[in-house]
Amino acid sequence: xxxxxxxxxxxxxxxxxxxLLYIHTLLRRDLARVNKLAEEVRSGHPVQHIVDTVRDLExxxxxxxxxxGCWRYCRFVHGHHTLEDAALFPMARRADPSLHSVIDKxxxxxxxxxxxxxxxAELAATVAEQDSFERRADLTEALNDLEHxxxxxxxxxxxSLGPLLSSWDSWPRG
Numbered sequence: 001x002x003x004x005x006x007x008x009x010x011x012x013x014x015x016x017x018x019x020l021l022y023i024h025t026l027l028r029r030d031l032a033r034v035n036k037l038a039e040e041v042r043s044g045h046p047v048q049h050i051v052d053t054v055r056d057l058e059x060x061x062x063x064x065x066x067x068x069g070c071w072r073y074c075r076f077v078h079g080h081h082t083l084e085d086a087a088l089f090p091m092a093r094r095a096d097p098s099l100h101s102v103i104d105k106x107x108x109x110x111x112x113x114x115x116x117x118x119x120x121a122e123l124a125a126t127v128a129e130q131d132s133f134e135r136r137a138d139l140t141e142a143l144n145d146l147e148h149x150x151x152x153x154x155x156x157x158x159x160s161l162g163p164l165l166s167s168w169d170s171w172p173r174g
Contacts, residue, residue: 017158017165023080024154030073031147033057038143047131054124074117077150081110091172092164102160109153116146 037053057073089103123139 016168017162035147038140041136042140096164113149
């Protein structure tokens with residue numbers, strides 16, 4: 001596997017990789033806030049604090065401004081992955097057929113992350129309506145699952161597609 005640490009310095013990132021790394025940096029930053037929220041849920045912070053934190057994440061992060069007020073972090077992740085599935089991955093498959101199995105794994109990762117984000121949205125609504133230790137534990141587990149799966153996915157994607165994207169100055173045609 002490629003060492004992705006060289007890609008995290010956007011000064012050294014080339015071509016379309018810079019765009020991918022920018023979005024991944026925002027996702028990682030907000031994921032750190034999600035991780036902190038999971039700890040607060042686990043430690044028993046009041047439900048209103050949790051709801052306020054989620055609302056702040058939904059409305060005040062650069063990701064939300066970038067997406068013109070998109071109403072959920074999880075929706076942004078899903079939209080990003082949908083774009084990759086529909087646009088980036090088909091182009092990468094055509095440009096480098098040796099990446100087929102890598103892209104298959106990335107698409108599978110997208111489904112796993114999507115299911116986790118759907119679970120988080122459902123659990124967050126449930127906790128807000130009926131607070132209990134069990135509901136908090138379920139929400140904490142889902143938030144931790146998101147952190148683990150999404151960070152692993154981002155690192156794998158950068159390592160696997162970084163060399164190809166570094167060679168693209170713009171989206172390839174046809």
